[in-house]
Amino acid sequence: MEGQGPPQGIDQRRRRVDEANNPTRGMIHMISGGATDGDFGRARKACGRRMENFEISKPQDPIISFGPEDLRGVAAPHNDDLVVTVTIENYDVSRIFVDSVSSVNVLFKGTLDQMKIEGFELEPISTPLYGFTGHAIQPLGQIFLPVSMGNDPRRVIKMVNFTMADAPSSYNGILGRPTMKDFRDVASTYHQKLKFPVGREVGMLRGDQRVARQCYEGVVHEEGKKTRVEVSMIRGGEKLKIAADLETEVKEKLVIFLKANLDVFAWSVQELRGIKPAVMEHKLNLLSGVRPVKQKKRHFRPDKDKVIKEEIGEFLGVGHIREVKFPTWLSNVVLVPKSLGRWRMCVDFRDLNKACPKDCYPVP
CATH class of the missing domain: 2.40.70.10 (Acid Proteases)
Known part of the structure; x- marks a missing residue:
């Protein structure tokens, strides 16, 4: 629209640039540490006295500069x-x-x-x-x-x-x-x-630069793990993760609250209770004229077969899945590597997904 000024963000940036010409409002120091000037107070004080008597020398060093040729x-x-x-x-x-x-x-x-x-x-x-x-x-x-x-x-x-x-x-x-x-x-x-x-x-x-970016991603990942979770033992050998950067008082109260409500958590698949179809049931809408797809059986290494059998046996034992003799659709399982060398078992539903209409307004 005509007559409107620049966006508010541009005005703020211009104002902050103008304010940068004003006198400074204070000093912000950086805290680090280590034994740079000595490991004890006496050594650090001696270093401070040496700095008071420090005279600037003029070594005959070559001029160090950076130019466009350094960007090659x-x-x-x-x-x-x-x-x-x-x-x-x-x-x-x-x-x-x-x-x-x-x-x-x-x-x-x-x-x-x-x-x-x-x-x-x-x-x-x-x-x-x-x-x-x-x-x-x-x-x-x-x-x-x-x-x-x-x-x-x-x-x-x-x-x-x-x-x-x-x-x-x-x-x-x-x-x-x-x-x-x-x-x-x-x-x-x-x-x-x-x-x-x-x-x-x-x-x-x-x-x-390639190594620098790899290192930066690694640092962000490690710091994210440090600030994201902290493991607390609250029931036998079970573990529950809470935020690691909480204040001590808040963390103690949270752990006490969690211990008092252990029955709310499902610590294994056996503790997950099923939902009756009368309460909730999920159905798939297939596109008309779509032919069912039966994927050919995939073969895995013996170590992967062992993981698959254990996962399937666990789900069968708690009643989460049941055996079907003559399936209309047939999809293979897929093992996806997790951290610490473990595996997550998934199902290859790509063929089935192609046969289902896309929901324009999916539930978040």
Whole structure:
């Protein structure tokens, strides 16, 4: 319509851009942790005193810059993290996340186990690590390992202090501020490159966007599982899942309530009660002129046959299904892999679905 102004969202964005020119309203700090400046208060205070007397030096380093030529081979547009491969203790370790806001360098226990380094000892650490969710993780210790970046002749090797964490992660390790300071790295996620001085020249590491996206999806999946469920034992060996991010008081009340109402839940298929047809009955409407389809019998491996027989026997035992001697329609079962190596038994109803009219207004 003529005479109308821009949408409200555009007005809000313009107003917020104008407000960005106003004086700042405060400082928002990031909480991380680790033993970057020392594992005890005395060491951290000493580091603070050194920073007070710190003088800016002027090293004769080459100029590090990024230009259009650095975008060659980069899939754009993108919003990918910078994930590189570095050499640690003569192992080429991929899936290393370059994180300029991390106060420590992190190496995960699974990575160190695969490296099979002999004769090393972890130095104990008492300072916990804090993630974005605020949960504390107690490190296993810290270890100094040689890290090599780049290729000859533009290659740099330095000893890096890694904090060892025993936690599931899609990454093999994290390079934080300490390493970026020691190597004098300059990172550009946009250009998917990490550059660093090598004498009067510039060395470089390229990011792997495909691996970065795989890692990101893995992290989202793991964090989703952490915040989504938490297992509580409330009846013998049975388990019930509740939200893991509930407040302690709310969680305790919820568990008490669930324990008081255990009879509401069906803990096995034997406890599922049937519904009489007089109460509810489901019927299929078939298109006129459709010929019934009898699928040929499919053959499965012995291990899958065993799963199918167990599932069918369980349903027959509780009366959920019954045997039919002369079926008009015949569909095979299908085993779909579940997590933890288990199987879900389904039925291939594709032929039957094709013979049924589509409901334009299905029930949600």
